[in-house]
Amino acid sequence: MALKRPSEAEEIYKKLAIHPSRKYQTAHAIFQFQQGKQSEGIAELEKLHSANASDRKIRNQLVGAYLAVNRGPMPRRS
Numbered sequence: 001m002a003l004k005r006p007s008e009a010e011e012i013y014k015k016l017a018i019h020p021s022r023k024y025q026t027a028h029a030i031f032q033f034q035q036g037k038q039s040e041g042i043a044e045l046e047k048l049h050s051a052n053a054s055d056r057k058i059r060n061q062l063v064g065a066y067l068a069v070n071r072g073p074m075p076r077r078s
Contacts, residue, residue, distance in 0.1 A: 006035060025052075026061050038069050 010031060017028035025048060033041030045062040052058055066072060 010035075022055075026058060030061065033065055033068075038065070041065060042069070042071075 010028070013028040013031040016024040017026070019025075026045060029041045029044035029048065031041075032038075032044065042062070042065050045058065045065055049055070049058045049062050
């Protein structure tokens with residue numbers, strides 16, 4: 001973020017995340033994580049993973065986020 005306008009950047013990432021192309025659906029979550037909002041980023045990735053359990057990209061990004069904060073996944077509910 002060379003321009004140092006995080007609020008504007010966040011709005012752009014939110015728009016990317018809801019774009020019809022699923023290519024950028026994790027963009028906002030990753031942005032939050034990189035901005036120091038790890039718990040919010042992980043929560044968003046968990047929500048995306050719950051809705052798209054077979055999507056490996058989301059799962060891999062979620063696992064990477066867990067590893068970055070030295071946390072394992074939350075236990076699954078039965």
